[in-house]
Amino acid sequence: MMLRYALRTVRDRKGGFLGALLALMCAAALVTACGTLLETGLRGRIATERYAAAPVVVSADQNVHRTTVKHKGNGKTKVKHKAKPVAERAWLPATIADRLRALKGVRAVVPELTFLAEPLSARPARSGGGSGSRSGDTSSRPIREGDGDTPSYGHSWESAPLTPFALVAGRAPASSGDVVIDRGLAERTGLTTGDRITVQSTQAPRTYRVSGIAAPRGPGELRQQASLFFSGAEAERLAARPGQVSALGVLPAAGTDTGRLKQRVEQALNGTGAQVSTGDERGPVEFLDAAAARVKLVSMGGAMGGTSLLVAVLVVVGTFALSIQQRHRELALLRTIAATSRQIRRLLGREALLVGAAAGVLGALAGLPLAAWLHSRFIDMGVVPATLERTAGILPACAALAVTLLGAWAAARISGRRIARLRPAEAMAESAVERRRPERGRIAAGLVLLIGGGVLVAVLGILHTEAASTPVTFLAVVVLATAVSLLGPLLVRAAAFLLAGVNRAAGHVGILATANVRGNSTRMASVVTPLTLLIGMTCTVLFVQPTLGDAALAQAREGTRATWVLGAQGPGVPSEAAEAVRRTPGVTAATEVVRTTVRVGLAKYQAQGVTTAGLARTWDPGVTRGSIAAFGADSRSAAISELAADQLGLRPGSELKLHLGDGTPATLTVAAVYRRGLGFGDLTLPHDLLARHMDNPLAATVLVAGDASRSELTAALRRFPGVAVVAPETADRLQADRRQENAEVNLLAMGLVLAFTAIAVVNTLAMSVSERLKEFALLRLAGATRRQVLRMLRIETLSVLAVATALGTGIALAVLTAFSIGMTGGAAPTVVPLVYATVVGAAAVLALIATALPGRLTLKARPVEAVTSR
Numbered sequence: 030m031m032l033r034y035a036l037r038t039v040r041d042r043k044g045g046f047l048g049a050l051l052a053l054m055c056a057a058a059l060v061t062a063c064g065t066l067l068e069t070g071l072r073g074r075i076a077t078e079r080y081a082a083a084p085v086v087v088s089a090d091q092n093v094h095r096t097t098v099k100h101k102g103n104g105k106t107k108v109k110h111k112a113k114p115v116a117e118r119a120w121l122p123a124t125i126a127d128r129l130r131a132l133k134g135v136r137a138v139v140p141e142l143t144f145l146a147e148p149l150s151a152r153p154a155r156s157g158g159g160s161g162s163r164s165g166d167t168s169s170r171p172i173r174e175g176d177g178d179t180p181s182y183g184h185s186w187e188s189a190p191l192t193p194f195a196l197v198a199g200r201a202p203a204s205s206g207d208v209v210i211d212r213g214l215a216e217r218t219g220l221t222t223g224d225r226i227t228v229q230s231t232q233a234p235r236t237y238r239v240s241g242i243a244a245p246r247g248p249g250e251l252r253q254q255a256s257l258f259f260s261g262a263e264a265e266r267l268a269a270r271p272g273q274v275s276a277l278g279v280l281p282a283a284g285t286d287t288g289r290l291k292q293r294v295e296q297a298l299n300g301t302g303a304q305v306s307t308g309d310e311r312g313p314v315e316f317l318d319a320a321a322a323r324v325k326l327v328s329m330g331g332a333m334g335g336t337s338l339l340v341a342v343l344v345v346v347g348t349f350a351l352s353i354q355q356r357h358r359e360l361a362l363l364r365t366i367a368a369t370s371r372q373i374r375r376l377l378g379r380e381a382l383l384v385g386a387a388a389g390v391l392g393a394l395a396g397l398p399l400a401a402w403l404h405s406r407f408i409d410m411g412v413v414p415a416t417l418e419r420t421a422g423i424l425p426a427c428a429a430l431a432v433t434l435l436g437a438w439a440a441a442r443i444s445g446r447r448i449a450r451l452r453p454a455e456a457m458a459e460s461a462v463e464r465r466r467p468e469r470g471r472i473a474a475g476l477v478l479l480i481g482g483g484v485l486v487a488v489l490g491i492l493h494t495e496a497a498s499t500p501v502t503f504l505a506v507v508v509l510a511t512a513v514s515l516l517g518p519l520l521v522r523a524a525a526f527l528l529a530g531v532n533r534a535a536g537h538v539g540i541l542a543t544a545n546v547r548g549n550s551t552r553m554a555s556v557v558t559p560l561t562l563l564i565g566m567t568c569t570v571l572f573v574q575p576t577l578g579d580a581a582l583a584q585a586r587e588g589t590r591a592t593w594v595l596g597a598q599g600p601g602v603p604s605e606a607a608e609a610v611r612r613t614p615g616v617t618a619a620t621e622v623v624r625t626t627v628r629v630g631l632a633k634y635q636a637q638g639v640t641t642a643g644l645a646r647t648w649d650p651g652v653t654r655g656s657i658a659a660f661g662a663d664s665r666s667a668a669i670s671e672l673a674a675d676q677l678g679l680r681p682g683s684e685l686k687l688h689l690g691d692g693t694p695a696t697l698t699v700a701a702v703y704r705r706g707l708g709f710g711d712l713t714l715p716h717d718l719l720a721r722h723m724d725n726p727l728a729a730t731v732l733v734a735g736d737a738s739r740s741e742l743t744a745a746l747r748r749f750p751g752v753a754v755v756a757p758e759t760a761d762r763l764q765a766d767r768r769q770e771n772a773e774v775n776l777l778a779m780g781l782v783l784a785f786t787a788i789a790v791v792n793t794l795a796m797s798v799s800e801r802l803k804e805f806a807l808l809r810l811a812g813a814t815r816r817q818v819l820r821m822l823r824i825e826t827l828s829v830l831a832v833a834t835a836l837g838t839g840i841a842l843a844v845l846t847a848f849s850i851g852m853t854g855g856a857a858p859t860v861v862p863l864v865y866a867t868v869v870g871a872a873a874v875l876a877l878i879a880t881a882l883p884g885r886l887t888l889k890a891r892p893v894e895a896v897t898s899r
Contacts, residue, residue: 044853046380048796050388052348053437055785056106056341057392057429058399062781063334065400066423067408074418075319077183078251082193083139084287085119085294086306089119093628093688099793113633116280116318117690117724118143120305122353128297132516134285139191144268144286146183146257147600148172150751151218152225152236165837168650171750172218172226183230186266191278195256198222199241202260209258213250215242216281224611226567226860227750228257230267231726233488233605252315252884253416269726276314278653311605312416319416325412333778338432340751340782341509342564344789345436345512346561349443350556351796354379360407368561370899377441385437389430396429397421401779412774459571467518475515482509482840489847493578493672496825502848507570509840510562517554523831530777536825541799542824553825558874559789564784564837567868570779572845574858578709581855582761584708591620591647591732593742594760599751601727606749607640613745618643621728623720625690627712629677636709638719647732650703650713655681658869660700660713667697668713670706674699687712707853730760787875794879798822802887809892819884822848826880827873834869 046219080086092112101108109413126138150171186201188207190651194211201221202209208228210220220226220239227236243258244250251776259267268275275881281290287307290358291615295305308316313320317336400419485505492498513520532539546553595602595610610619623638639648641661648657659681667685669677679685695718703709733742742754805818813821845858 030034038259046352046384049345049381049437051792052341052345052789053385053388053397053433054392055788056337056431056436057340057343057389058396059337059444059781059785060334060394060398060401060427060429060432061393062400063330063337064428065330065419065421066331066403067334067395068314068325068422068425069404069417069420070328072422073323073326073420074309075316076309076415076418077311077315078192078245078253079141079256080191080276080278080311081245081314082280083191083311084281084307085291086276086277086311086314087121087125087277087279087294087298087307088301088304089121090304090318090692091115091119091317092701093631093692094385095245095631098366113631114321115626115628115690115692116321117692117722118268118275119277119692121277123274125298125301125303126274126277128278129294129427132283132290132293132297132805134286134290134293135279137190137280138187139188139280140182140274140276140596141188141191141278142185142268142270144183144264145229145600145727146255146259146267147181147216147229148218148226148255149197149234149599150227150827152219152227165518169402179253179255183228183257183259183267185261186258189243189258190280193674194256195246196241197244199239202258202263204239205260205263205266206238207260208237209241209243210239210242211251211256212242214255214257215239217722228481229599229603229727229751231269232267233603247407253414264400269721272717275817292805293880299446300666304789311863312434316414316486317415322413322417324527325405326417329399329412329778330501333395333782335500336503336507336779337782337785338563340786342436342440343507343511343514343562344786346440346443347555347558348442348789348796349381349437351552351793353441353444372511374442377444379439380455381437381441386430386432389433390435391780392433393426393429396426398493400425403777403781406777407774409598410777412746445506457685471515472519475512478512479513486843486847489844490850492851494675497850498848498851499573500567503566503860504571505844505847506565506840507562509648509843510558510565510837513561513836513840514554514558517557520836521550521553521557521829521832524835525550525828528828528831532824532828533819538821542821542828543822543869546826546828552797553829556790556793556829556837557619558625559786559875560830560833561837562788563783563790564834564868564872565840566779567783568838568841568860568865570776570783571840571846571864571868572858573848574860575847575859576849577852579859580849580855581707586708586757586761588649588651588705588708589647589757590649591734591757593733593739594747594757595619595728595731595733595742595752596755596760597727597752600725601729602731602752603727603749607728607731609745609748610731610733610742613741615741616732616733616735618646618732620644620647620732621716622732623716623723623726624710625719625723627714628688628692629673629712632676634673634712636712636714636719637710638714640716643734646734648709649707650701650709652701656697661696663700664715664718665697668702668703669699669703670709670711671702671704672706673711675703683739689719690724692723698817700749710755780786790872790875791879794876797889798880798883802890805884805887806892808888809888815888818888819881821876822880822884826876830873830876834872838865 069329092114094110099105099109126140129135129138141546189195196209197212199209208226210226215221224237224239225236225817227234236258243592277288279294280719281287291305293305298305304314400421404413404419407417482505485501485508488499489505492501499882513861525543528546530542532543535542540799573793588750595606601623607621609620610616619640620643621640625636625638626633627636629632644661645657650657652668655668657668661667669679669685674680675801677685679699681699681701685697686694687697688694697714703713739754745762746752746754809815842858845860846856849858850856
């Protein structure tokens, strides 16, 4: 019977349930989109390109491992193993190939070298200059390979069978000055055999002759990369990894089963730490950035999904509470005609399940294209490489439907618990006049959450890493906004008292608006909550990154003593360019800087490598213990930030054990501790030690000290295309632009949550106004004009907006201040006044539109008909 009555109620009160349907549908879409991103990070396919013809690929272990053994009191032992990926490509000893060539079923073992090789410029061949030569302009022209979107790698021509590549023009590279390029690169750049191409690899740029053009056998070209093939000796020189290979491709003999061959290879390599991959497992070996992006996508999807769920719960509960409040009289009448509390709860639960089922299906369907759009945007921003294919499984949609059903049912039960518990006479009395004071349980829960939010803010002030503080930051905002929702009626009444004097200036309409806000505090509180959440969350999202970025920029500026900075439009500044600058008259020091991440234990730390000659002339990290001189005197020393020193329990003279970018273990001695860790990273190591274990050993920047002019330095760098001389302030702006790109990623990630909150604001305000049909009609019958009613409505909205702005701003300010204390050491969050004013202005526009439009529609009805309507 309750299900039949619930169906009729939903059918007859479509407008009343529309707001709840919209809120639940948006929640389902968000959960589906975040779940799809999470599933892509866990199971997304990374298709191979270069290793398409090698069924079995052997590579080095790309992880750092840690095993802990815990002895329990009952004599049992618990062994726990953890692994974390390293930042750079790990390499294999070339001698491993000898173990594999003698195995049964192995036709060939092909060593692979993969290294940086980016085309910088091209010069057509002179007339009559050989195969494919052209007449005309022979001047060099820059190459914009996909505007930098398509990575370019160098290989030895001996590894061509791994794809397999075959020549379509010209010949194989026969000398160190020859190169074979793939057909896709040739078509995009207009190069042909005989042309000259300047390539920036791991050393000084060099000009090569295009001896041939190759293409994969079969349909298609390389989609995710460009390949340049060098002679074997030249490839080994550029890879700069003597005695090592990046991978080994095992080609089976005819009729050999790949699964059995993999088992034989694994047995032969037992104890070496080498990894054996087949099928789709080969993709992560080839595309390390895609494998690393999986972890990032899981983290982002989980963070977005968790925040979305918390916001959705808060919004949906508020929407159902408002919907049930609008039906208070109807439910009270059911209680007076002998409906039991259990029947009321079952009715509300079944109504919620019906609405939740419809919203869940619609939201899940809308979430799939939303996930595709998000994935494509992350690819465009460079967060996720195109090689990581999106997984469009049914699990996220099913999870969204289940969460929507459970959320709707729980929201209805929570919101309707009071009306279901009241006696019939009390229910009828409350349906006529709102309670003057909220329930004690509601107040107690609000105070508990307020204290909990305060605890989170206090904890935030002692967190010093971005990975730890970011989730706490947004959790604190949601918890404090939830406390506002529970304590809302009391806060609204207090605010109405404070705003009474201001509203009185608007005359009788203002006095009436103040009375409405005070007398309908529960309804007004349901509007204050999403507005508070919108303002608080938006301000937090917009100002977290600037707070951190400005502090890092200030530290970098204070610690950079260089007169000029060398930067590169390409992959970096080669060491030969830095050496040319050092030989320039007037230059007293040139410090090369490379950046990567290393592992100390399993913890990841940002690290920079610097050349130590004349380091004190270009760099001042703010040493508090030890000295820069001691760091420069020992090639096995390290300088660390105060934060890293505290976390690791280190001081000058301590031993620092870490794994470099490619997983190579190293033991160093701490020589200095510095305070400017935000500006320069937590670890500073010798340049050569760090660069030797990086995929891109070129300097990110070179700090130049002395009185040499820009023109003199530019002249010294004429042989190095793409390397520019800029002032330190310009370099700071470039770094700030890169940080802004990261901020845009975070804004996109949280933008959907903010959009959902904005929809909830409009939805709640529209529901709140639409239920006041009879109230507006009575005002009209009492002599008020339509204009006066609308003016009263605007004053109410502005009053509610003022309350929400104060609360949202207070929440954001408290959270941002704690974040600033923990991350930068100072209580000075960066707040851009114009951006803050825009946030509040946008919230005001949303609120005014969301009340004005339904208000005008409601006032179109004739007052007499509106009063006598059902």
